[in-house]
Amino acid sequence: MFLSRRLLAVADKELKEILRDKLYISLAFGVPLLLFILFGFGLTLDVNNIPFAVIDQNRSPLSRAFTDRLAHSRYFAFQGYVAAEKELYAGLVDSHIRLGLIIPPNFDRTLASGQASDLQALIDGAFPDRAAAILSYLDIIQQEFNRDLAPARPAGTLAAPYIQVESRAWFNPDLQSRNFIVPGLIATNLFFYPALLASIAVVREKESGAIFNIYCAPIRTWEYLLGKLLPYWAIGFLNYFLLVGLAEFVFHVPMRGSLVFLTAAAWLYVGVTTSLGLFISVLLRTQVGAMLLTTVITLIPAFIYSGFFISVASMAPEAQVMAAILPVTYFMEIVRGVYLKGLGLQQYWPNLLILMGFFGAFFGLSLLKLKKRLE
Amino acid sequence: MAASPLSGPPIIELEQVTKFYRQTPAVQDVSFVVQPGEVFGLLGPDGAGKSTLMQIMAGVLRPSHGRVRVAGVDVTSDPEAIKSRIGYMPQGLGLNLYDALSVAENIHFFGKLREVPADVYQRHKDELLATTQLAPFVDRPAGQLSGGMRQKLALCCTLIHLPQIIFLDEPTTGVDPISRRDFWLIINRLVVAEGATVIMTTSYLDEAERCHRVALLHKGRIIAQGETAVLQAEAGGDAQGRVCSLEEVFIRAMVQETAVTIPDPVSFCTLPGSEPMIQVEALTKKFGAFTAVDRVSFTIYQGEIFGFLGPNGAGKTTVIKMLTGILKPTSGRGCIAGLPIGRDGSRIKAHLGYMSQKFSLYRDLSVAENIRLYGRVYGMSRADLAARLPEILALADLVGQEDRLAGDLPLGIRQRLALGCAILHRPNVIFLDEPTSGVDPIARRQFWELICSLASQGVTIMVSTHYMDEAQYCQRLAFVHQGRIVGLGPPEELRQQAEAASGQHLEIVSPQFGQVFQALRQHYPRAFLHGSRIHIPTKTPDQDRQQITDRLEGVGLPVTAITITSLTMEDTFIYFIQEQQHVP
Numbered sequence: 001m002f003l004s005r006r007l008l009a010v011a012d013k014e015l016k017e018i019l020r021d022k023l024y025i026s027l028a029f030g031v032p033l034l035l036f037i038l039f040g041f042g043l044t045l046d047v048n049n050i051p052f053a054v055i056d057q058n059r060s061p062l063s064r065a066f067t068d069r070l071a072h073s074r075y076f077a078f079q080g081y082v083a084a085e086k087e088l089y090a091g092l093v094d095s096h097i098r099l100g101l102i103i104p105p106n107f108d109r110t111l112a113s114g115q116a117s118d119l120q121a122l123i124d125g126a127f128p129d130r131a132a133a134i135l136s137y138l139d140i141i142q143q144e145f146n147r148d149l150a151p152a153r154p155a156g157t158l159a160a161p162y163i164q165v166e167s168r169a170w171f172n173p174d175l176q177s178r179n180f181i182v183p184g185l186i187a188t189n190l191f192f193y194p195a196l197l198a199s200i201a202v203v204r205e206k207e208s209g210a211i212f213n214i215y216c217a218p219i220r221t222w223e224y225l226l227g228k229l230l231p232y233w234a235i236g237f238l239n240y241f242l243l244v245g246l247a248e249f250v251f252h253v254p255m256r257g258s259l260v261f262l263t264a265a266a267w268l269y270v271g272v273t274t275s276l277g278l279f280i281s282v283l284l285r286t287q288v289g290a291m292l293l294t295t296v297i298t299l300i301p302a303f304i305y306s307g308f309f310i311s312v313a314s315m316a317p318e319a320q321v322m323a324a325i326l327p328v329t330y331f332m333e334i335v336r337g338v339y340l341k342g343l344g345l346q347q348y349w350p351n352l353l354i355l356m357g358f359f360g361a362f363f364g365l366s367l368l369k370l371k372k373r374l375e
Numbered sequence: 376m377a378a379s380p381l382s383g384p385p386i387i388e389l390e391q392v393t394k395f396y397r398q399t400p401a402v403q404d405v406s407f408v409v410q411p412g413e414v415f416g417l418l419g420p421d422g423a424g425k426s427t428l429m430q431i432m433a434g435v436l437r438p439s440h441g442r443v444r445v446a447g448v449d450v451t452s453d454p455e456a457i458k459s460r461i462g463y464m465p466q467g468l469g470l471n472l473y474d475a476l477s478v479a480e481n482i483h484f485f486g487k488l489r490e491v492p493a494d495v496y497q498r499h500k501d502e503l504l505a506t507t508q509l510a511p512f513v514d515r516p517a518g519q520l521s522g523g524m525r526q527k528l529a530l531c532c533t534l535i536h537l538p539q540i541i542f543l544d545e546p547t548t549g550v551d552p553i554s555r556r557d558f559w560l561i562i563n564r565l566v567v568a569e570g571a572t573v574i575m576t577t578s579y580l581d582e583a584e585r586c587h588r589v590a591l592l593h594k595g596r597i598i599a600q601g602e603t604a605v606l607q608a609e610a611g612g613d614a615q616g617r618v619c620s621l622e623e624v625f626i627r628a629m630v631q632e633t634a635v636t637i638p639d640p641v642s643f644c645t646l647p648g649s650e651p652m653i654q655v656e657a658l659t660k661k662f663g664a665f666t667a668v669d670r671v672s673f674t675i676y677q678g679e680i681f682g683f684l685g686p687n688g689a690g691k692t693t694v695i696k697m698l699t700g701i702l703k704p705t706s707g708r709g710c711i712a713g714l715p716i717g718r719d720g721s722r723i724k725a726h727l728g729y730m731s732q733k734f735s736l737y738r739d740l741s742v743a744e745n746i747r748l749y750g751r752v753y754g755m756s757r758a759d760l761a762a763r764l765p766e767i768l769a770l771a772d773l774v775g776q777e778d779r780l781a782g783d784l785p786l787g788i789r790q791r792l793a794l795g796c797a798i799l800h801r802p803n804v805i806f807l808d809e810p811t812s813g814v815d816p817i818a819r820r821q822f823w824e825l826i827c828s829l830a831s832q833g834v835t836i837m838v839s840t841h842y843m844d845e846a847q848y849c850q851r852l853a854f855v856h857q858g859r860i861v862g863l864g865p866p867e868e869l870r871q872q873a874e875a876a877s878g879q880h881l882e883i884v885s886p887q888f889g890q891v892f893q894a895l896r897q898h899y900p901r902a903f904l905h906g907s908r909i910h911i912p913t914k915t916p917d918q919d920r921q922q923i924t925d926r927l928e929g930v931g932l933p934v935t936a937i938t939i940t941s942l943t944m945e946d947t948f949i950y951f952i953q954e955q956q957h958v959p
Contacts, residue, residue, distance in 0.1 A: 009487030013473060020475040020516075111702075209470035213532075215435040216463040217488050218455065373454050374436045 010227025054101035060108035082232035194236030198277030256342030275362035421813030425576035462538035469525025474518030489536035523554030549687035577928030619676030658707035682849030683839035728802035738782030767795035787818025862951035873950035878914035
C-alpha cells in the first residue's frame, strides 16, 4: 500500500530518465569526485615547506648548523642565502619566501659565552594563521637547537628549562589536518550535491509541461513527490559510498567508529538534503533558478557555518544560530565523531532525531507547496 | 454510439467564467455547454484565452469567477473528482512526453499512472499504436521522433485509459498533414465507437470545420458559438454560392465586436516577371546523421509570392537560413539576384530582407527605436532613415504610436512592424518565416494584403507557413515534407493534378451521421468523418452517389444531401506526400 503502483511508476520513470541522461549521470558522480579530490588535496590547514631565506652575517659552523636544522625540517624549505636585507624584503613582497632570517655577526661567540643570542625573523603576516604557525614552528626548532647545544656549554651558563611542556594531540595524533578535513568534506558534499541533483526534479517537468500529466491524473501529491525523491535519494546515497571509499583508499583517513552507524546516518542525511532540493524544485519555476538557489543556500553555508573550519562553539552568536538551522552541522558532528573519536549512536541519537525532523519539515513543505491546480 | 442529434444533459457547463492573471483578464464572462459525444472546438488566435479555458475545465487552473461543471462535478470546488475520467493533452508538440523514454515506455508510464488494468492496457495500446502507425517505432526514444509522431504519441498517452472526456490543446498545430489525418481518425473513432467527448482548441479555422460545434474566442470573450454547419449557413454563402468558411464567420463576428472594416479576401495582384530572382539547385543540409534539407531545387521569379508550405520540422526554416547566408549548405548551389549564396555575404545581404520565425523585434524597445536599430544595422544614412520612418509607421498602422514598446503591441501589429523593419532598406527579395503564425484572421488577411502590395511593386517574396489555407495567396507553392519538396506549382494546378489522380470526395449530410457512417464504412473503408458530414474519396462520383443513396434507403437511414466536393489543400498535400513515397 505504501509503495503504491503510481508511486513506483513515477520512481521508475524518473530513474530511467536519469540513467539515460549521460551528461547528468556523469555530473552526478563526476562533480562530487572532483570537488572531493580538489578540496581533499588542496585544502590543508597544515603549514609545510615554508620557503625561507637567510642573511648569515656570522658565517660560522654554528650559524650554518642552525640554518641546516631549519632546512631539513618538513616545515621549512630553504631558498638560499642572500646578502642584503632588501633582498629579503623583496622576497617577502613577491611571496617568493614567507620567512627571512637574519643571523647576527657575533652569533656563535655570544652563544659560546653562554649568553642568549638575538635572531631576527621577518615573517609574512598576510595570513595571520600561517604567520602564527611559522612562529611556533620556529620556536620549536629553536628550543630543540638550544637543548642540543646545552651539553656543549659550560654548566650553569644557560638557564635550561628543566620542565618541558610536552604536548600530545588526542584524536589526531599526527595533527594531520587531512584527517579532519576529509570527513568534513563528506558532510559538506552530501549537503550540497544531493540537493542540487534533486533541485531539478519537479521544476524540469514544470518547464517542459510534463507536470500537467501529473496535475490531470488521479495521483496524490505524496505519491508523486516520494516517487520523485527516491531515485535522487538513491543517487545521493551512492555518492556517499563513493566519498567514503575515497577517504579510505585515496586519503587513507582512519575510521575509528562504526561504518554501519555512519552509513545509516548518511542515508538519513542524504534523505534530508535530497528533500531540501525537492522543496526548492517545487517552489521555483525554472531549472536555472532552482539550481542557483540551491547552490547559494547549501554550498557556502556548508563551509562557513557547519563547523567545517571553525568549531561552532567558537563562532559568534549569530553564526551559531545559522549553524543550528543547517542540517549539515548535525551530520558534521556525526561524521567527525565517527572518524576521529570512534563515537556512535549513543552520543549522536539526538542528531539523528533532529535530522528526521528536517526531513519531515522539507518533505512536508514540499507537499504543502505542490498544488495540482494552478492559481 | 454518437448521439445525434446531440441532446440531453450537457457533460460540461461553463457559467460566466472569468480568469485574471494579476490584473490582466485572460478570459472574461465565458459561458458554454458541451454535449456528451460531440467534438467541440474552441477557436481563436494566440492569446485569445483558449488554453486558459482548457486548463480551467481540466481542473488544473482555478478560475477567478464563475462556475464549471464537468460530468456532474463542480470542478471549482472539487477538481480531483474528475481526474480519473479526463484526459488532457497540453499545448506544444509532445511537450508532456519524456524524451529519454521510448515510445513503449512513455505509454507504459501513463498506463501505470492511470492504473489501467493489464488486459485493458494491452488492448488499448495495440489499438492506439496501430491507428497512429507508431507500432514500428515502439523502441525509439520519444526525443528522436518527428513533431507529428510526437504529437501522436502524446495522444496515445492521453488516451491510454480511455477517458470519457478528452481535452486537447492545439493538438494539430504545426503537425504534418498525414499525422493530422491519423489524428482525426482516432478522434472520430473514439467519439463514434466509445461515445467519448472531445474538447479541442485550434487556430486552424479550416480544420475546425470538422468539429460538431465551435465557440469563437477573441480577446478572452466568446464572439460566436453554435453548431459549425449552422454558423456557416447563417453567415451566408460567398459569390460562387459555396458554403461560408469558418474564417469568414470569424471575421464577420469580429467585425461586429470591434467595428473594423472587413478586408476582402486577397486576390492576385500582378503576374510575376520572368526574370529568375532566386535559383536553387539540389540544396542539402545535414546536421550530423540527420538530413534536414534533402536536394531541394526551385526557381523564384521577380515579383512572385512563393509559398513554402509544410509542418514544423519539415526544413522550411533551414532552407531560408541557407538562402539568407545564416547557415552554410552541406551541398548544392543557389544564387540570389545572380549572386551565389554563401559567398559575398554582405553584397547579397543588401538585397535581402528577412523576418525570422517568432523573434525579430526587441520587445523592450519602442516602435521607433526598433525601426532605427534595423536601419543602423543595415547601414542606412540618417537622412534616408528619417525619410523612411514615417513610411514604415504607416505600413505597420502605427502612426502616432512610435513610443509604444514593441512588446505591448498586439501580435498582428507586431508582425506588421517586423515586416516593416525587414523591408526598411528596400530589399528586392524578402524571406518571411511563418509570419502569420498565431495571428487572428483579420490581421492575417491584412498581412497578406501587405505582402501582395509589396509583390506588385516588384519585390520577390518567399514565405513559409503551416496554414494550409494560406496556399491560396501564393502564386506558386512548394509542399515541404521531411526535408524534401514533394510538390511544386501554382496551388490550383497542384489541386487539380491531385484530383485527377486520386479522385474527388462525396460529402454526405445526414441528421443521423453516426449510424450512416457506421453503415457506409463497411462498404467504403476510406470513408471518414468531417465534422458531422461523411466524406468518401471516389474516382467515380456519380456512380457512387447512386450506390450510396440506394444502400442508405435499403437500411432506412435518412440523407439530407450528397454533394461532390473538390479536394482541400490538405488532401492535395497528402496526395503529393504519398506520391513521393514511391520515389526512392
